[in-house]
Amino acid sequence: MRQYxxxxxxxxxxxxxxNEKQSHHIKTVLRMKVGEKIRVVDSNNDVFLVEIDIDSKVRGKVLENIFDLSDVSEITYCAALIKKDKWNFLLQKAAELGATKVVPLISNRTIFKIDEQRLEKRIQRWNKITLEACQQSNRSSKCEVERPIKLKEIDKFLSENNIVAYENEQNICLADCIDEKSITFVIGPEGGLTEDEIEYLQSLNFTCVSLGKRILRAETAGLYVLSVIDAKRNSL
Structure with missing residues (x-):
């Protein structure tokens, strides 16, 4: 069932x-008919079953509330910025896999450069990508993309459970650190985080975790973590 x-x-x-864009999509792209039903999420993140009516405008009539508990605990994904095409892919899939917030990170080895003059438009574009992904995947909450921050500012985004993927960690498995608590996780750039950066995160009570024996690309690593979180929480 379609969702908006x-x-x-x-x-x-x-x-x-x-709105105009949604009306065009419903009427012209999907060619929905009067009486067809869709899901609509309001500003309180409440989900409703809505019946379509089309005349000069596209309207919806709210029929009933749909109780959706799929997004219970917040997941904050702090991701080192990567190249545009990979970054857009990362945002789309992070939203589909349940991230409630994506925080673009600038670390010592981040190659991607921020153009301050174009930053606001970029953030709008990033949030458009995640919004469309949330609608497509029938999520009952949005995935917000924050302004880029330096690693030293990450204390603004701490959760009940904080982890960082670290290639030199061999003893602590990711799955063993997942529970129902809110979680913040950090994925560094292709070159990895420096030892100083790891030590700083540990000083904020981040737990270093292993993602297994394989070395994953930055965008793959984050999606792997989100998949493990989803699988582990669904089994609790």
């Missing part, structure tokens, strides 16, 4: 207008 986000609070039996 609206920036307002919805009530049962309420009739509302979809």
């Amino acid at each position: 986000f609206v920036e307002k609070k919805l009530e049962i039996n309420e009739i509302f207008d979809f």
Whole structure:
């Protein structure tokens, strides 16, 4: 079932207008008919079953509330910035796999350079990518992309459980560190995090974890972590 986000609070039996872009997608791209039903998530992250009505505008009538507990604990993914095409792929898949927040990281070995004049447009574009991915995957909450930060600023995004993938860690397995608590995890750039950066994260009570014997690309490593988190939480 198709899903859209609206920036307002919805009530049962309420009739509302979809925005111009959503209306075009429903009417012209999907060619939906009057009476067809979709999921809509409102500004409170409540999920509703909505019936489509189409005349001069595309409207929705709220039929009932759908209880969705799929996004219970927050997952903050702190990812070192990588090249544009890989970064966009990372954002899309992170949203599909359940990240509630993506924090672009600038570390010592980050190659990607920030163009401050274009940054606001980039952030808007990044959030558009994650919004579309959340709609496609029927998530009941958005995945927000934050402004890029330096590693020293990561204390703003600490959770109940904080981990960092580290290639030199051999004893602590990722799956053993996953529970139902909110989690922040850090994935460094292709060149990895420096020892000083690892020590700094450890001073903030980050736990170093192993992702296994293989060396993964930066974008692959983050998606691997999200997959393990999802699998482990679904088994609890």
